[in-house]
Every structure is written in C-alpha cells, then in structure tokens.
Amino acid sequence: MLNNNIKELLKNSKKIALVGHIMPDGDTTGSCLALAYALESLGKDVFLFCQDDIPDNLCFLEGCEKFNNELTPDNKYFDLIFALDCSDPERLGIFKKLLELNEQTINIDHHVSNTEFASLNWVDPNAAATCELIYELIESLNIHIDINIANALYTGISTDTGNFSYSNTTSKTHSIAAQLLTLGVKPEEISNNLYRNNSLERVKLIARVIDTIELYKHGQISTIEITKDMLTKVGADEKESSGMVGYAKDIKGVELALLFKEQEDGQIKVSMRSKNIIDCNKLANIFGGGGHARAAGCTINSSLYDAKIIVLEEAKKLF
Numbered sequence: 519m520l521n522n523n524i525k526e527l528l529k530n531s532k533k534i535a536l537v538g539h540i541m542p543d544g545d546t547t548g549s550c551l552a553l554a555y556a557l558e559s560l561g562k563d564v565f566l567f568c569q570d571d572i573p574d575n576l577c578f579l580e581g582c583e584k585f586n587n588e589l590t591p592d593n594k595y596f597d598l599i600f601a602l603d604c605s606d607p608e609r610l611g612i613f614k615k616l617l618e619l620n621e622q623t624i625n626i627d628h629h630v631s632n633t634e635f636a637s638l639n640w641v642d643p644n645a646a647a648t649c650e651l652i653y654e655l656i657e658s659l660n661i662h663i664d665i666n667i668a669n670a671l672y673t674g675i676s677t678d679t680g681n682f683s684y685s686n687t688t689s690k691t692h693s694i695a696a697q698l699l700t701l702g703v704k705p706e707e708i709s710n711n712l713y714r715n716n717s718l719e720r721v722k723l724i725a726r727v728i729d730t731i732e733l734y735k736h737g738q739i740s741t742i743e744i745t746k747d748m749l750t751k752v753g754a755d756e757k758e759s760s761g762m763v764g765y766a767k768d769i770k771g772v773e774l775a776l777l778f779k780e781q782e783d784g785q786i787k788v789s790m791r792s793k794n795i796i797d798c799n800k801l802a803n804i805f806g807g808g809g810h811a812r813a814a815g816c817t818i819n820s821s822l823y824d825a826k827i828i829v830l831e832e833a834k835k836l837f
C-alpha cells in the first residue's frame with residue numbers, strides 16, 4: 519500500500535520540502551498548505567516552495583505567506599521532497615533543482631499526463647483534485663484535521679471541480695467535502711473568497727477578453743484571447759487573468775474551448791477545455807503539453823496569431 523511507503527519515508531525524515539507548481543492554483547496551494555500543517559503537527563520542519571506568487575483570491579488561506587520563491591544555501595537539502603499537483607518536473611519551475619539535489623522524492627498528483635518523475639509516485643487520475651489524495655494521506659496518518667487543513671483541502675477540491683460541477687466530481691469528492699464541512703469548513707465563506715472577490719480591473723479585463731471570442735467548426739470550437747496589451751490597458755496584472763477559458767466554454771453548442779494567452783516571455787500559453795467528448799490531454803500532447811481529458815494546456819513558441827492557426831487545425835481533426 520502506497521500510503522505505507524510514504525509513512526515509512528516520513529518516519530525517517532525531519533526536514534521536509536513541499537513544492538507546488540508554477541502559476542499556482544487552488545489545488546496545488548491547498549495541497550501544500552494542508553500537508554504542511556499536517557506534517558508540522560507530527561513535529562516535522564516543513565518548507566514550502568512555489569516559484570510564482572499565490573493568487574490574491576487564495577491569500578485568505580492561513581499560511582499563504584509561508585511559501586518561499588527562491589532557494590537559499592541552507593534551504594537546498596532535505597530529508598524528503600514532496601511535489602504536489604505537478605505532472606512533470608518542469609511544473610516545479612526553478613525548484614526542479616530540488617529533485618536533482620535530493621534523493622528521496624514523492625510525487626502526489628492526479629494528472630493523467632504525469633511522468634512519474636519521483637522516487638515514489640502516487641498518481642491517481644480518478645481523483646478530482648490532488649487535495650483528495652492529501653486528505654486520504656492525512657487520514658491514513660491519523661492526523662487530526664484542524665480548520666486550517668480543512669479549509670485548504672476544501673479550496674483545492676472546490677477550484678479543481680469548478681465548485682463541484684465538472685465531470686471529475688464524484689461521490690467520493692462529495693463525501694470528502696462533507697467530512698470537511700463537519701470539521702468546520704464554511705462553504706459560503708470559501709466561495710465568497712474564491713469566486714466573488716474580483717477587482718474592478720479584473721472585471722474590466724473580462725469584458726475585453728470576452729470580446730475576442732470566435733466560433734469555429736459550426737460553433738463547436740470557441741477561441742478566446744488574452745494579450746499583454748489588454749492587461750496594460752485595464753491595469754490588471756497577470757494573476758488577474760486566470761479562469762477566463764470558462765467564458766468561451768460556457769456557450770451553447772461549444773464542445774471545445776481554446777484560450778490563447780500571451781505570456782510575459784512572449785510565448786503563447788494555450789488552455790483547452792471540453793464538455794463531453796474531445797480529449798484535451800491528447801490535443802495538448804501534440805504540442806508537448808498535457809493535463810486531463812476535460813482540461814489541459816500547452817505552451818507554443820510563436821505569435822498568438824500563428825498559435826491559433828496551428829492549434830485550431832489539429833483541434834478540427836478531432837471532430
């Protein structure tokens with residue numbers, strides 16, 4: 519049993535690093551925080567790492583300020599490394615280095631595209647969120663789930679399931695959530711923080727981004743764009759541009775939505791979402807990316823215009 523192997527590794531470890539993925543979301547942030555509190559309750563010295571800043575809407579979670587965004591000489595070597603919600607080493611950003619410097623590494627994730635890069639890999643694509651797996655791990659370690667752990671886990675599960683509405687939502691998802699409510703989580707409070715807390719700049723950005731929506735393949739494919747210029751014009755920052763692909767997906771008749779986002783380095787990040795049929799992971803694989811069947815992504819080194827053409831060409835073939 520995998521949890522037993524993790525238990526064994528934990529027994530012999532004191533200094534432990536938890537790493538979340540670049541451009542952190544609710545699941546990676548929630549997984550790291552929940553596991554950090556759990557391991558601290560066992561007397562471990564826990565260090566949190568994430569290359570990019572935690573988005574504002576997640577900063578209500580207790581402990582968000584504890585994430586380090588660089589490696590220091592005395593914070594390089596650990597008894598144990600956990601990579602949480604990371605499908606491949608690149609997702610760790612600069613902290614990929616921790617995998618090279620340290621021997622004992624554990625990869626806990628739910629992406630079907632996971633490359634099993636650690637010395638111990640627990641990858642379950644049936645889990646709606648990595649937070650579901652962290653919940654199971656904490657339970658199996660008989661650690662008391664306090665309100666900080668519960669809030670962090672609920673946040674990851676809520677954000678990865680579209681607040682319990684995507685196809686990855688299972689009865690298990692709901693029973694874990696029910697358990698977390700019993701432990702004191704207030705769903706309204708979390709939802710208000712996560713989903714009803716937009717800055718005016720973000721709302722204005724949404725207006726511009728929605729205006730770029732186009733339909734292809736008889737209305738079955740939608741595209742939506744975010745450029746650096748749009749961010750500048752409304753005074754929004756990078757972090758405020760998340761979660762826009764949903765506007766393109768939520769159109770009647772659309773099966774596949776494609777978001778094209780100009781990155782700081784000029785590359786184009788493509789986010790793919792499908793409703794029922796199209797395998798986004800397969801489509802993203804063509805361009806060196808990956809993810810899940812209903813949600814995946816890749817990065818393309820070209821202009822936004824060209825990225826749209828080449829991705830649309832492959833996407834159309836899937837219908």
Ligand SMILES: [Mn+2]
Pocket residue numbers: 545546603628646647648678
């Ligand atoms: Mn996730």
